Amino acid sequence: MPTADPPPVLHTFGLDCAVGAGRGRRVILRDVALTVAAGEVVGLIGPNGGGKTTLLRTLSGALPPARGQVLLHGRPLHRLTARQTAREVALVAQEPSGELALSVAETVLLGRTPHLGMLQRQSRHDEEIAERALREVGVHHLALQEVSSLSGGERQRVMIARALAQEATCLLLDEPTNHLDIGFQHQVLQLLRGLRITTVVVLHDLNLAARYCDRLLLLHDGGVRASGRPDDVLAPDLLDEVYGVGADPVAASDGTAQLLFRREARPPSTPKEHRP
DSSP: OOOOOOOOOEEEEEEEEEEOGGGGGGEEEEEEEEEEEETTTEEEEOOOOOSHHHHHHHHTTSSSEEEEEETTTTEEEGOOOOHHHHHEEEEESOOOOSSSTHHHHHEEEEEEEEGTTOOOOHHHHHHHHHHHHHHHHTTTGGTTSSGGGGGGGHHHHHHHHHHHHHOOSEEEETTTTTTTTHHHHHHHHHHHHHHHHHEEEEEOOOOHHHHOEEEEEEETTEEEEEEOOOHHTTTTHHHHHSSSSEEEEEOOOTTEEEEEEEEEEEEOOOOOOOOO
């Protein structure tokens, strides 16, 4: 008998995402349908306040769904323990927290924690994995420095290295190119593509999204406005509707679709808020 295809790494159905609690709870997104296959890179795009970070945190388990479910390798995410989730999902937030008093090497080595038993110390194998992650993102020379002494871009690369050391099957990254100069922006995204790890990434730069993502999810007005291949989602009429700016698609020398934005712009429509 032929073997069944493995389930997607991430799958949502009927997913509503919310922030806050009690009477102050606000539903930011409704009916998000997302399926991410193994090795796929999916970009979340849309104006500020559209729910990209909220969706990413819901996919990671940091926020509970207001409705619906997130499945990780076919299993409901809410039924997994925190350790089980951390072995499968690595989240890189916009701003690092909690490790600033540690050295770079110590911070990246924390990525091995989900793989250790209670009271178990890191082994030489764990240290080698952390060292490889430091080299992959180009911060191995900073290993002995405190994270608090680093620039914003250097800190961002350290947090990405920690996620790589975690050896999760799914990476969730919230604006990983924030604080990075243009060279390191491309270097980081090239690295992520080359690893062929299932990745969901929030990006504001639409040309980076077009170049490095297999598919895009455009969030606007409380839901998914469009999804699909970059050259379909980044259509001029959609960009004008959502961002209030005109754009002309052009082909780069390698054939990748890129956008040239026109000078004139208008305010985009305001996202809706929903009460549960």
